[in-house]
Amino acid sequence: MAAIAPHADPVTHHHEAARRRFGFALAATGAVLFSAKAILAKFQYRHGIDALDVLALRMLLSLPLFVALGIHESRRPAREPMTRRDFGLILILGVLGYYLSSLFDFWGLEYVPVSLERLILFLNPTFVLLIGVFAFGRKVARREWTAMAVSYAGVALVFVENLRVQGEHVLLGSGLVLLAALSYALYLAMSGQLIQRIGSLRLVAYAMCVSTAATVIHYLLLRDPMHLLQLPAPVYGLALINAIFCTFLPVTFTMGAVARLGAGTAAQMSVIGPVSLVFLGAWLLGEPITLVQLAGTAVVLGGVLLLTRPGANSVPVAATAQAAPGSATG
Template sequence: MTAAPSAVSVAAPNHARRLGIALAASGAVLFSAKAILAKLQYRYGVDSLDVLTLRMALSLPLFVLLGIRETRRARQRQALPSRRDLGLILVLGVLGYYLSSLLDFWGLEYVPVSLERLILFLNPTIVLLIGLFAYRRKVAAKEWIALAVSYAGVVLVMVENLRVQGEHVLFGSALVLGAAVSYALYLAMSGELVKRMGSLQLVAYAMVVSTAATLIHYLIARDPGGLLGLPWQVYGLATANAVFCTFLPVTFTMAAVARLGAGTAAQFSVIGPVSLVFLGAWVLGETITAIQLVGTAVVLGGVVLLSRPGANSVPVAPPDNK
């Protein structure tokens, strides 16, 4: 009579772990696929600001609903954000989802998706450097080795893309690196807020701020009528970007963290850059060379070293939550 409950108690954690792994892997691939959808939208004559504005505007209702739910939960816990917290959320929303996404989509006009994802994947190393220079935290020898390995891999892939695609790759890479730095600042500054508010509430609030900043930017720079009358394919791809490559990966990743823990869930983010190497070739016809594959493997190796439990002097969050 006692065997059945024991079997159920063993099966339940195993099921939760398998589900967590599936959610973490799916979230990593979906987040990375936003670059593919942006590249496809560019074929219809839109630019990075158009792509970002449509993405943010279409995902806004989903994040508003998420924010309402999380606010109700916070009210029940008597853990609503203070005025100081709201001020910091304004800064984080501009840094983490507006500026970072704008630079990322702008850079995608000049670089292949495989290189874009590798540069963004340097987020953990940039967070480490911010901890070194801004917070004067010590960096272990293994961390310096991981940093050197990661950046050597990016340089290798960048040099190969220069050979294959031309010098515009340098400008695009600089824009994407700026996006990575902006998002790393978001990660470094958001640690205390995540502890007080929870990651879902913070993400929902920050996305609302980011959407407002994006819309203000568009209204200043463009005629809002420019978003009307675009090819239907642009709206279809933008909707897919908002739902499947923005909102769902956030919720998938948070659900995976609940089942696996933050450290284990972060390990599955390595699937994103690898998937883009092949998705870019399959969907966009981008070239894959042996040097690019080697460089990708080198970068992933460095980030895995840096992400191992107990290997870091500063917290390393999952690199692609934009």
């Protein structure tokens, strides 16, 4: 953002400062709420349900909100009409970004602590960068390779420590969460031009509707839908909180922050998510915290900050990841 001139209107300067403060508050709140869905999933698992139940409830309860958002965004003036190709791409993005990534994520949470889950998901910018290299032949500067190496070293440090503390099931859970991160990275890499054409909120609303349909089909193929109506009462309360406060609101908060701060600064604020989960997991779930885990978390966040700072990315597709709603999988 350009610096305020010495003789600029003080009222304008005050308004801009207040706008940025509000943007920082939106970004921080969105990051924590996005991450908190892992805590809610852990509480739901205590009632004997699994990842598919958690995902189905989350998607069905948030669907009306995203339908309303999609209708609102589609009625904005000067919206470009959508082509058949756009709809086909949204089908693919909906399956990748909010169905497969969420399914793998919730499945992985059955085996790993929330702090490790969020840390692995936080590797999204590195995955998008690598997709740009191998799929699009993009160039990556040496500092980006260094930042990626630092990030992966930090995750490896935390992973080995969790393996030591919690056992071999961490290996399966980490693999599943890694698939979630890769699926969401594909979503980000493929969504850049479509975001520019139809808008980020419109895209996420339509993609969530597709993801809900995919989740319902998956559920109907494997289970009796009446099972969803026979779960313990606390499960529905937790699912409603997940749908509203950890799914819909973070999307709108994050995009509001991008509008006020820019994509790069908003992406940097997402570091609050993994840090908050380290302490929330210990406080609410009794998950252990060790000095090695804290050190590994700090290393990962440092590496990702190098990748997401303004002007750092030499691969255009990575900049798209910063501008998309949520820097980690939904």
